[in-house]
Amino acid sequence: MTNKNYLTDMAKEFEAEWFEKREEDLFSLYNQVIQYLISQYEIEEHRAVKGGGATPRYRFNYKRNSTDSELITINVSPTARNIEVRFLPRITNKIFVKKHLNQSNIQLKNRKNAKGISITGLEVTIEKSSDIEYLRDVLASYSVENFLSAPDDYISDSTKRTFQPKRNTKRMIEGKEITASQKELELSNRFIEWLKNIGATNIAPEQLCNERDRIDVAFELNSESIIAELKSLSSYNNSAKRAIRTALGQLLDYQYFDRDSKKCKLWIVLDGNISKKEKEFISRINANHKLSIAIIFETEELQFHSFPKLNSD
Structure with a gap:
C-alpha cells in the first residue's frame, strides 16, 4: 500500500x-x-x-x-x-x-x-x-459537506499575501524540517520576547511532542508548565473564531493524546484582538470542562494582553 x-x-x-x-x-x-x-x-x-x-x-x-x-x-x-x-x-x-x-x-x-x-x-x-x-x-x-452553512464574507485585501514561498522560512527542529509563514515567525519572535519580560523560564520553541506534531512554544511561568499554539489571523480570513477553533483542537491533542499524566496550562496566542463572544466561549470551556485555557492577544500597538488576565497584565 x-x-x-x-x-x-x-x-x-x-x-x-x-x-x-x-x-x-x-x-x-x-x-x-x-x-x-x-x-x-x-x-x-x-x-x-x-x-x-x-x-x-x-x-x-x-x-x-x-x-x-x-x-x-x-x-x-x-x-x-x-x-x-x-x-x-x-x-x-x-x-x-x-x-x-x-x-x-x-x-x-x-x-x-x-x-x-x-x-x-x-x-x-x-x-x-x-x-x-x-x-x-x-x-x-448549497449544502456542502463539512462546510459552514452560513459562511463568512471574504475580506478582500490587496496587501494581504498568504503562503508565499519566498517568505516562508524552513527550520530544522531535532533533525526534522518544518515550514512556517513569515507572519507566524514574526509573532513567535514578539511573543518569546514578551515571555522573557514577564519572567517566563525554560522557553522552548518548536517542541516536538510526537513523531509528526510540534508545540509552537513550551515554557514555565510561576512554577507552572504551559504550552502555547500561535496563530496569525491572516491565515484565517481575519477570523479570531476560526483561529481559536483550530488552535484549541491542536492544544487538546497535544495535551491528551499519547502523553504522560503531566498536565500543562494551554495558551492560544493571536496577532489580533478578540471579541466579547470569544472571551465568553473560553470562559464556558474552562468552567464546563475544568480546563485552564488562556488567550493571549496582540493589539495594534503590538502589546500582548491575556484573557483571563494574568498577574502581570
Missing part, C-alpha cells in the same frame, strides 16, 4: 515546481482561495493531491462519506491565468446553477474523472481576489 504522506509530499513538490514557472500573483491567488475555503471548513480533511493532470490540485473532502449534502468533493486547480474551483455533486450529474448566482463565473462543466466517467460539476472561476466572494455565494446556496 502506498504511503499517503508520501503522495502528499509528491503533490506539494509538483505544486512548487509548477508555480516556479508562473507569476507570483497567480500563486498568491491560488493560496488565498485555499485559505478562504479552509477558514470555512469544519474538519481537517484537506490536502494537496497529485492527480493525473498537468496542473496542481488541492482537495477538500477527499474521503467521500455517506451524506445528504448536495455537494461533496471540492477540487482547486490553477490554470495559466486563473483559479478553478470545482464542486462535485453527491449524485452524479444532479446539480444546476441557481438563478441568483453569477452565471459568468459560476457554471456547470462536464469533465471526465480518472476512470473516464463524465461528471458534471459546478465550477467557479476566480480571476482576482474579489471573485473569492463567489465561493461564499456557493457555500451559502
Whole structure:
C-alpha cells in the first residue's frame, strides 16, 4: 500500500515546481482561495493531491462519506491565468446553477474523472481576489459537506499575501524540517520576547511532542508548565473564531493524546484582538470542562494582553 504522506509530499513538490514557472500573483491567488475555503471548513480533511493532470490540485473532502449534502468533493486547480474551483455533486450529474448566482463565473462543466466517467460539476472561476466572494455565494446556496452553512464574507485585501514561498522560512527542529509563514515567525519572535519580560523560564520553541506534531512554544511561568499554539489571523480570513477553533483542537491533542499524566496550562496566542463572544466561549470551556485555557492577544500597538488576565497584565 502506498504511503499517503508520501503522495502528499509528491503533490506539494509538483505544486512548487509548477508555480516556479508562473507569476507570483497567480500563486498568491491560488493560496488565498485555499485559505478562504479552509477558514470555512469544519474538519481537517484537506490536502494537496497529485492527480493525473498537468496542473496542481488541492482537495477538500477527499474521503467521500455517506451524506445528504448536495455537494461533496471540492477540487482547486490553477490554470495559466486563473483559479478553478470545482464542486462535485453527491449524485452524479444532479446539480444546476441557481438563478441568483453569477452565471459568468459560476457554471456547470462536464469533465471526465480518472476512470473516464463524465461528471458534471459546478465550477467557479476566480480571476482576482474579489471573485473569492463567489465561493461564499456557493457555500451559502448549497449544502456542502463539512462546510459552514452560513459562511463568512471574504475580506478582500490587496496587501494581504498568504503562503508565499519566498517568505516562508524552513527550520530544522531535532533533525526534522518544518515550514512556517513569515507572519507566524514574526509573532513567535514578539511573543518569546514578551515571555522573557514577564519572567517566563525554560522557553522552548518548536517542541516536538510526537513523531509528526510540534508545540509552537513550551515554557514555565510561576512554577507552572504551559504550552502555547500561535496563530496569525491572516491565515484565517481575519477570523479570531476560526483561529481559536483550530488552535484549541491542536492544544487538546497535544495535551491528551499519547502523553504522560503531566498536565500543562494551554495558551492560544493571536496577532489580533478578540471579541466579547470569544472571551465568553473560553470562559464556558474552562468552567464546563475544568480546563485552564488562556488567550493571549496582540493589539495594534503590538502589546500582548491575556484573557483571563494574568498577574502581570
